[in-house]
Amino acid sequence: MGDGPVQLEHLDDTIDVKPSLAWCSYEAREHWSERLYSIVAACKTSHTNPIPPCCSAVQYSWPGGLLQAAEQTTGITRSSANHLHILGSPYTNIVLNPMGLTLIAHQPCNLACRPSRDIGKSHHANVPVELSRDLLALLEMPVRWDALKGIGILHTPLFKYTFSTTPFFPRVLVDHEVSAPMAYDGFFDRGAVSGTTFPNNRIPVQKRHPHLLMPE
């Protein structure tokens, strides 16, 4: 375990991986598939917001910004040098940024940055009401950002999203949770699947396979 920055070795070859999304369950796909695109589209309207002065000096190329912001966040814990655990805010959550799911369009100086949170909140207030609660629920769900050798994976209770990122070694994990989720109630009923590892180990074990819970 270490308190310093994550230890990474940049690799020579950059690869271009086609983004892909695999749903964890039938219910998750049924409920979220179409809605997810609408929510991501709603997120994009934030791009005119200014960057707060405290954050303007820390704009790194991805994924440096995420790791820098995570390391500067108060209360961060580590289970190893390259495995970070964060209790963040949905309004400054940039972990899901690779798929365009974030309320801020800049890299915050830390994941609890108050000016950034205010920007995120104001943007959330402008999101169409029929999407705003689900958007908040997605930003509040526990997520693991997992990168190795140029391939990033977002592990969520609903799906896995694979994308290209900076090629480095060894693996880096950022586990993001929200301390007091507001819109997350009932979320488990919409296809979130239990699993043996984070974040799916936060989902209660079900008695039956989710594939079997066909809609009425």
Place this chain on the structure above:
Amino acid sequence: MTLLVKPISACNLGCEYCYENSQRTVGNFTGRNDYDLGAIEARIAQQFARTGQAPVLHGGEITMMPKRDLFRLLDYCHTLCGRTALQTNGLHIDAEHLAVFRRLETTISVSIDGPGALNHARWAGSDAATTRATARIQNNFEQLLDAGIPVGLIVIITRLHLVDGAIAQLQSWLDALVARGLSGGRFNLVEADFPELKEKYELTAMEAATFYQTMADWALQHPTTHWGPFCEIAENLMGLHPNNCIYVPCNIYRTAGVVEILGTGELGNCAKIAHDGIPHLRDEGSPSHGRAQVLSTTPHAYGGCKGCKYWSVCHGQCPSEAIDRDWRNKSRYCEAWYALYEHIAMGLRKASPEIQLWTEGGQPRVPERGIPWSTRAFSVQPMMQDARPLWGMDLFN
């Protein structure tokens, strides 16, 4: 491509190393009656029309389905595809099963790790019960052979196969089965999902290399049978494209080698890579070759395959056995696979010095005399052409 039908994931044995255990642990499993036969049949028909692929009934343990439903599925597959196949642990097979299997021309693959104590990881609840279950499975297996039903073996290799005398015991058991009509089988290295089981069951890469080379030499003594992975590797080196997905690049969110039909007829990915207990639905986008891309550009020291002379036939092996269970890495048994490729390539060259292998560039050239391993794939696939003249030659001494 293999089409696996998995109406249930319930099982009557408790094998500690089962790759479906993580799904069971977190509740993502299907019980004995939680399936929709109509939806499964509709999906089988759709997949057969699309790919021409006949399904293999799988589980869990497929014989735990009520017989009426199991026989209905077999009948359906036989009518549609003209052949049937299933994977079983063999414990529940009885005379009624035998009659149906014979009538429907069913090809059976039985999972058993060897005689007596070698099969003890296939746990039946207690030492005594496991011993009884193994004896019963062996008996049922012999009945299948005696009934003339096409039957093969899946043997999961664990540390139980490393104890003194175990390999000799396994070989003499297999010798007897071959004499009785066994047409082949497969030796798979164990993949334990839970850390506490790793030490108990998993071989080191060097142990795996030694085991595989020993069994490759044994397989050569049985030229009329087909043993994986040895025959497949010979085929692979000859550019004959073996019928097994572990030698081709895998997109883990849309596995091309294995497509599963789940209890409700939904299509799923190969469950061997569901180490987190989640059998993902298939990614419906265009194929991604991320794993092949990252392995081919990453040096060995970082868990990649860059510069490996066997890359074009190996592709880092199956992601289910990747280092740290992370599909972005190559197989943790890389050294074993490499050694086996070397061993078999050497044998091929010794038998036929003019041979040109796929890994040497250019078009591989099959010698007129043939190659020493059977190229007859044991599966529901059409038989490939055999090349027999060199069988039985002592290639390594």
